[in-house]
Amino acid sequence: MRANYKMQRLFVPDGLGPDIEFDVGPQQSHYLSHVLRLGEGAEILVFNGxxxxxxxxxxAKSKKALHLKVMKLQRSQPPLPDLVYCFAPLKQGRLDYLVQKVxxxxxxxxxxxxxxxTQVAKPGIERLRANVVEAAEQCGILAVPELREAERFERLLADWDRERRLIFCDExxxxxxxxxxxxxxxxxxxGLLVGPEGGFSDEERRMLRALPFVTAIPLGPRILxxxxxxxxxxxxxxxxIGDW
Structure with a gap:
């Protein structure tokens, strides 16, 4: 079943089920009350992944919080897509965009x-998680992707599941x-691996091309x-080869 795009969607950490009640956080309360101007009795959609x-x-409404009551299941929980996206962190603005789009x-x-x-050795994981949640809220996604801590290139290849094909963009x-x-x-x-703005080094490309579970692909005649x-x-x- 496709998402209902006519109703506001909200990600919540709480467990969900019939007649469960809980308060939403201050930022979400402010958004629903003062930006969307929703009052008591208004309905929204909630999900927790x-x-x-x-x-x-x-x-109920107060100055500090909104109290929600869960009503009816609209869509059942699907599994996570079985696609691992590996990426070299970029500078913040472009990284926000990248995470939302993937x-x-x-x-x-x-x-x-x-x-x-790689330009950014220690990406802000909490900010990236916020982008993941925002994209899920806006696009009707229920299976919220897992965001992992950063890993060195060599460790990624050493620990990679050999039964998972790793596709990398080879400039x-x-x-x-x-x-x-x-x-x-x-x-x-x-799995898909996209390198940094400066591309993969010659040594990294040699390592990738030498592995039997890796497939190199070009992305056309233009530099992206x-x-x-x-x-x-x-x-x-x-x-x-995906789910389209």
Whole structure:
């Protein structure tokens, strides 16, 4: 069932079920009361990434909080998409955009990776989580992707599940057409690795190309910024071997 885009959606940490009641936090209360101007009895949709999506009514209002009462299940909880998105952290504005877009495009796990040319060695995980939740709220996503702590490039490859095909965007590819390489992939478990603005180093490309579970793909004849490459690569993967 597709999301109901006519109703406001809200991510909450609380457990959800019939007749459960709870207070939402100050920021969410302010947004619902003062931005959307919702009063007692107004209905919204709530989800927590575990229990599906439920309708809920504003049961009471105060200056500090809104009290919600859960009513009826609207959509059952789906599993997380089985797609691991690995990315070199960028500077903040572009990183916010990247995280939001890959959530929209169907990533199930977001894995920051520190490469030789990575610009940001310690990304702000809490800010990234906030972007994950915001994208899920806006786009009707119930299975909120998992965001992992940053990992070194070498450790990522050493610990990688050999049964999961890892596709990486190779700016040094000898062709502009990614379709033959993608269409040759037979695994259903997939991962995507996009490098930093400066690209992968020669050593990192050699390491990737030497691994049997890795597939290199080009992204056409133009040079793309890393956040653009993320969206382009995910669109290609979802359209050829993904869930589109």
């Amino acid at each position: 575990r229990d599906g999506e439920w309708s809920a009514a504003i049961a 959530v929209e495009m169907g990533a199930g796990i977001l894995q920051p990776v520190i490469t030789q040319h 040094d590819a000898s062709t502009n057409n990614p379709l033959p390489a993608l269409q040759a992939v037979r695994e259903r478990k997939l 910024r890393a956040d653009t490459a993320a969206v382009a690569a995910l669109a290609l993967i979802q359209a050829t």
